[in-house]
Amino acid sequence: MSDIAADAPDTEDPETELDKDDRLKPEFVDAVIDAVETGDDEAARELAGRLHPADIADLFEQVGRDQRSDLAAALSELLDGEVLAEMNDFVREDLVDQLDNVQVADLAGNLETDDAVAIIEDMEAGDQREVLSALDPDDRAAIEEALTYPEESAGRVMQRELVAVYENMTVGDVIDYLRDNQDDTLEFWEIFVVDTAHHPVGTCALSWILRTPREFLISDVMKREQTLIPVDMDQEEVALRFKKYGLISAAVTDSSGRLVGVITVDDIVDIISEEAGEDILRLSGAGEGDINQPVSEAYGGRVRWLIANLGTALVASFIISIFGAAIEEMVALAILMPIVASIGGNAGTQTMAVAVRALAMNELTRSNTWRTIRKELTVATLNGATIAILIGIGAGLVFSNWLLGAVIATAMLVNIVVAGLAGVFVPVTLERMDQDPAVASSVFVTMITDSIGFLAFLGLAVAAGLVG
Amino acid sequence: MSDIAADAPDTEDPETELDKDDRLKPEFVDAVIDAVETGDDEAARELAGRLHPADIADLFEQVGRDQRSDLAAALSELLDGEVLAEMNDFVREDLVDQLDNVQVADLAGNLETDDAVAIIEDMEAGDQREVLSALDPDDRAAIEEALTYPEESAGRVMQRELVAVYENMTVGDVIDYLRDNQDDTLEFWEIFVVDTAHHPVGTCALSWILRTPREFLISDVMKREQTLIPVDMDQEEVALRFKKYGLISAAVTDSSGRLVGVITVDDIVDIISEEAGEDILRLSGAGEGDINQPVSEAYGGRVRWLIANLGTALVASFIISIFGAAIEEMVALAILMPIVASIGGNAGTQTMAVAVRALAMNELTRSNTWRTIRKELTVATLNGATIAILIGIGAGLVFSNWLLGAVIATAMLVNIVVAGLAGVFVPVTLERMDQDPAVASSVFVTMITDSIGFLAFLGLAVAAGLVG
Numbered sequence: 001m002s003d004i005a006a007d008a009p010d011t012e013d014p015e016t017e018l019d020k021d022d023r024l025k026p027e028f029v030d031a032v033i034d035a036v037e038t039g040d041d042e043a044a045r046e047l048a049g050r051l052h053p054a055d056i057a058d059l060f061e062q063v064g065r066d067q068r069s070d071l072a073a074a075l076s077e078l079l080d081g082e083v084l085a086e087m088n089d090f091v092r093e094d095l096v097d098q099l100d101n102v103q104v105a106d107l108a109g110n111l112e113t114d115d116a117v118a119i120i121e122d123m124e125a126g127d128q129r130e131v132l133s134a135l136d137p138d139d140r141a142a143i144e145e146a147l148t149y150p151e152e153s154a155g156r157v158m159q160r161e162l163v164a165v166y167e168n169m170t171v172g173d174v175i176d177y178l179r180d181n182q183d184d185t186l187e188f189w190e191i192f193v194v195d196t197a198h199h200p201v202g203t204c205a206l207s208w209i210l211r212t213p214r215e216f217l218i219s220d221v222m223k224r225e226q227t228l229i230p231v232d233m234d235q236e237e238v239a240l241r242f243k244k245y246g247l248i249s250a251a252v253t254d255s256s257g258r259l260v261g262v263i264t265v266d267d268i269v270d271i272i273s274e275e276a277g278e279d280i281l282r283l284s285g286a287g288e289g290d291i292n293q294p295v296s297e298a299y300g301g302r303v304r305w306l307i308a309n310l311g312t313a314l315v316a317s318f319i320i321s322i323f324g325a326a327i328e329e330m331v332a333l334a335i336l337m338p339i340v341a342s343i344g345g346n347a348g349t350q351t352m353a354v355a356v357r358a359l360a361m362n363e364l365t366r367s368n369t370w371r372t373i374r375k376e377l378t379v380a381t382l383n384g385a386t387i388a389i390l391i392g393i394g395a396g397l398v399f400s401n402w403l404l405g406a407v408i409a410t411a412m413l414v415n416i417v418v419a420g421l422a423g424v425f426v427p428v429t430l431e432r433m434d435q436d437p438a439v440a441s442s443v444f445v446t447m448i449t450d451s452i453g454f455l456a457f458l459g460l461a462v463a464a465g466l467v468g
Numbered sequence: 469m470s471d472i473a474a475d476a477p478d479t480e481d482p483e484t485e486l487d488k489d490d491r492l493k494p495e496f497v498d499a500v501i502d503a504v505e506t507g508d509d510e511a512a513r514e515l516a517g518r519l520h521p522a523d524i525a526d527l528f529e530q531v532g533r534d535q536r537s538d539l540a541a542a543l544s545e546l547l548d549g550e551v552l553a554e555m556n557d558f559v560r561e562d563l564v565d566q567l568d569n570v571q572v573a574d575l576a577g578n579l580e581t582d583d584a585v586a587i588i589e590d591m592e593a594g595d596q597r598e599v600l601s602a603l604d605p606d607d608r609a610a611i612e613e614a615l616t617y618p619e620e621s622a623g624r625v626m627q628r629e630l631v632a633v634y635e636n637m638t639v640g641d642v643i644d645y646l647r648d649n650q651d652d653t654l655e656f657w658e659i660f661v662v663d664t665a666h667h668p669v670g671t672c673a674l675s676w677i678l679r680t681p682r683e684f685l686i687s688d689v690m691k692r693e694q695t696l697i698p699v700d701m702d703q704e705e706v707a708l709r710f711k712k713y714g715l716i717s718a719a720v721t722d723s724s725g726r727l728v729g730v731i732t733v734d735d736i737v738d739i740i741s742e743e744a745g746e747d748i749l750r751l752s753g754a755g756e757g758d759i760n761q762p763v764s765e766a767y768g769g770r771v772r773w774l775i776a777n778l779g780t781a782l783v784a785s786f787i788i789s790i791f792g793a794a795i796e797e798m799v800a801l802a803i804l805m806p807i808v809a810s811i812g813g814n815a816g817t818q819t820m821a822v823a824v825r826a827l828a829m830n831e832l833t834r835s836n837t838w839r840t841i842r843k844e845l846t847v848a849t850l851n852g853a854t855i856a857i858l859i860g861i862g863a864g865l866v867f868s869n870w871l872l873g874a875v876i877a878t879a880m881l882v883n884i885v886v887a888g889l890a891g892v893f894v895p896v897t898l899e900r901m902d903q904d905p906a907v908a909s910s911v912f913v914t915m916i917t918d919s920i921g922f923l924a925f926l927g928l929a930v931a932a933g934l935v936g
Contacts, residue, residue, distance in 0.1 A: 023833050026833065062833060062835040063836075088831070189675070205655055206657070206678060207654070207657070207674060209678065210647075240489075240490060244554075245522055265733050266716065272741050273744060273829070276747075280747055281822065283752070284817045285818050286817075286821045289822035295843060295847055302815070302851055303854050309811055313806065314807070314862075316810070324799045325799075331792045335785050335788045335792065336785060338785065338805075339785055341806065343778060347770075350753050350757065353748050353752030353754045356748070357749060362491050367531075375759070383774055394782075450806070454806075
């Protein structure tokens with residue numbers, strides 16, 4: 001019954017080129033590529049012509065890098081700005097590189113400022129200048145101004161196209177103004193009410209306007225408490241503000257408080273999903289990791305991290321080397337020592353992931369840091385005691401040596417508790433130092449758990465008189 | 469200059485209880501708690517009364533668990549359904565447990581279906597029944613129906629309150645209908661056009677209605693291509709659909725294709741940020757990890773993971789134990805072996821994070837799996853070669869043993885290449901088997917990189933005649 005409910009609308013869907021997860025079917029992708037490779041551009045166009053721009057963008061992402069320029073040539077009339085705006089950054093950059101600058105200007109000119117900026121901002125300076133000079137003056141001015149704001153700031157994400165009205169207008173005036181000023185490309189969800197100096201004084205959802213008789217003043221309908229976005233605000237902060245207050249759109253103001261643009265929630269959806277994804281990738285040391293990232297960039301981004309981890313691994317090795325004689329005497333130490341380090345590392349990573357996530361969501365603040373540390377310490381102690389008992393009994397039995405069991409149990413408890421502390425302390429400290437906790441936390445936490453793991457286990461073995 | 473722009477609107481902001489990142493200032497939280505603890509509820513109410521519901525929710529999240537019921541008693545008149553809807557799940561559950569069921573029904577009755585369901589779905593069955601029976605019949609029916617849908621499905625997330633009109637109505641009819649049917653609590657961004665059987669036939673953004681003269685038919689204004697959401701669809705799929713097509717709201721249909729509700733993008737923003745965060749936490753084995761999660765749940769969720777990892781660590785230890793004699797003969801092997809395993813693990817985690825992310829975003833599909841594997845193999849070979857050279861030369865120098873250097877270099881290259889393959893293969897295979905790749909990938913990848921790391925290094929050492 002529930003299967004039918006879930007699948008019925010999909011199978012009825014005329015877009016049979018999509019599977020039930022909205023992904024292009026491999027057979028469909030193959031059919032388009034076959035058509036392109038046999039020179040039957042018309043067939044390719046016909047197939048792709050049925051797709052939503054977002055799916056055409058997907059098509060380019062799904063094919064190989066070497067097939068993209070042929071595909072672009074075949075589908076040139078479908079490859080509009082909207083398709084480019086939907087495309088993965090790496091794939092788009094690749095494609096834009098292959099277009100000439102007048103073509104890029106053509107595409108960008110038809111887009112809202114934010115989408116045009118997304119296409120142009122990654123181009124090389126020379127190409128960027130050429131594209132800008134090929135744009136019409138209004139578009140150029142808007143894009144040039146956007147480019148003066150820092151990357152990933154509200155100024156880059158906002159669109160300048162918006163509806164602003166004066167507070168002395170009536171609902172009827174507003175409706176007449178909208179009917180007279182046809183700009184069919186602009187979709188908007190709220191209108192902004194400004195004073196004569198163009199400072200926003202209120203926001204009005206369209207549903208309120210539609211429900212209100214014509215004679216009412218717009219200033220009686222609008223909401224005066226607004227969430228304004230400073231034009232320099234980082235996009236991650238903007239996204240948190242949208243999420244926190246459930247915004248659909250928000251006015252962006254410049255340093256003198258004038259309305260300069262609007263950010264809409266559809267862009268925020270992309271930013272939130274991007275930023276949350278970046279945190280996973282950063283925590284794992286995969287940099288900007290993306291399956292569409294060119295090999296050279298992926299290599300450069302990841303090898304740096306591996307070299308950093310080589311450094312931390314050397315610290316651990318150095319600690320082991322101090323206990324070389326003990327290991328020669330009792331090889332069981334070499335067999336067991338990676339367990340202590342590895343479980344400690346996992347415990348540290350758990351706590352670190354929770355802390356990094358809470359910091360990113362503004363949930364871990366100066367008000368609850370100490371409470372969080374106390375809580376993590378309790379969890380770590382419980383975890384440590386559980387694992388210590390398991391491994392202690394296991395090692396004692398396997399090696400018929402209960403002192404060895406006690407040593408590894410104690411080392412495990414110590415390392416998991418240290419891991420729990422490090423998992424909160426490291427990211428919180430990095431955040432206080434204005435560093436991104438997602439980028440550097442892993443290296444420090446791993447170094448701590450590896451070193452303490454080996455030191456505690458081997459050191460306790462010596463101290464307990466197991467060896468030497 | 470840019471500093472002023474960024475900060476000015478914040479310092480002008482009357483809500484000085486917030487810092488520049490929209491977090492409650494610790495001093496403000498302390499002031500409220502001081503007032504509550506000295507019994508000055510009125511002062512607490514006055515302080516908190518200035519806050520947005522989302523910030524009142526934050527206030528409850530920021531204080532200790534033992535302070536929450538006193539705070540709730542002091543702020544009872546501010547603690548409305550909207551505040552509860554904004555609250556962290558764990559904190560809300562805690563609070564709702566302390567309220568009596570009639571109070572919960574009161575709060576839920578004032579909310580849209582999706583928010584009411586969010587509050588009620590986590591209650592125990594008995595309490596849930598009492599709350600439902602205290603609701604008025606319409607609300608009860610709506611919530612009961614929502615609860616029949618699976619957790620985290622569209623049916624739970626949708627609200628049933630929406631505006632639907634018939635296709636033979638004119639723009640003027642629609643505006644008149646909206647003016648006559650005042651329901652001031654409902655905000656909406658699009659209206660849905662239905663046929664007489666209540667099947668959606670089109671969607672109409674409010675901006676199109678406002679721009680169109682009264683005499684036009686709504687069916688000439690609406691967009692016929694709509695993205696419909698089956699009521700059983702998983703919320704993560706719904707979120708991807710919103711993101712892909714840039715939706716503001718979407719009609720939800722039941723198994724017979726009738727319009728039963730609407731999902732709006734503000735709920736999607738929460739879902740996207742939740743789901744992306746879940747992936748970080750799952751990859752790290754932190755379960756539902758949340759700084760507000762009770763200790764017992766955090767312990768239960770995380771210790772299971774550590775025990776699983778204990779299992780994989782034992783496999784690695786078993787491999788080392790095979791080479792016990794070699795290690796006794798040459799302690800340098802024990803000193804160096806964790807490096808091979810640890811760097812391999814890091815390399816595997818990098819690739820795995822990229823693959824898990826790409827799977828979650830529907831970017832890694834059957835069309836590009838092989839291409840992705842080839843690419844990751846290339847990156848892994850480059851990374852492996854780089855690290856192999858570094859560690860080979862280093863080990864050769866430190867131990868004055870170039871054969872040892874060659875052995876560790878080869879083992880490192882092998883392990884990093886295997887890590888790269890495992891990092892894609894494991895999550896892709898789990899996904900094909902309908903398992904969540906974020907949950908189980910780490911255990912498998914770590915087991916592979918640890919085992920191969922020790923096996924390649926120690927095995928090669930023996931094979932090369934370094935020992936024994």
